[in-house]
Amino acid sequence: MNNNYDSNVDAEERDRDEWQRVHSAVEYADIRARNKVRIKTKINKKDVQVRDYYPSHDKVERKLFKYYCPICLRYFNTILVSTCCDNYICRFCIGDMAKKAKCEKDFVISCSHCNT
Numbered sequence: 001m002n003n004n005y006d007s008n009v010d011a012e013e014r015d016r017d018e019w020q021r022v023h024s025a026v027e028y029a030d031i032r033a034r035n036k037v038r039i040k041t042k043i044n045k046k047d048v049q050v051r052d053y054y055p056s057h058d059k060v061e062r063k064l065f066k067y068y069c070p071i072c073l074r075y076f077n078t079i080l081v082s083t084c085c086d087n088y089i090c091r092f093c094i095g096d097m098a099k100k101a102k103c104e105k106d107f108v109i110s111c112s113h114c115n116t
């Protein structure tokens with residue numbers, strides 16, 4: 001093995017890497033063009049807490065989990081409000097739609113409440 005051969009392999013790997021990066025950037029731009037949903041929040045996703053049932057017997061939790069997502073029917077300490085119709089939707093439901101939009105070419109994210 002000589003040094004020239006090694007450096008050629010390196011260059012090839014790097015090129016492929018860059019192509020992938022550019023390619024995925026184009027894909028994301030395409031998804032963004034089809035889907036007008038933008039999430040504006042200052043709350044970190046890891047701070048979003050969820051309960052499957054309303055904590056009716058726990059005073060502290062009752063105060064904390066005061067938002068209800070009408071899509072997944074769960075309770076949250078924080079929730080997103082749609083700017084189109086002022087309805088609640090949780091971060092996970094938006095996340096599911098975003099995931100679906102990345103996999104299914106024809107899927108368009110729309111508001112679950114008013115369909116805009």
Ligand SMILES: [Zn+2]
Binds near residue numbers: 071089093
């Ligand atoms: Zn939800």
Ligand SMILES: [Zn+2]
Binds near residue numbers: 085087111115
């Ligand atoms: Zn809406």
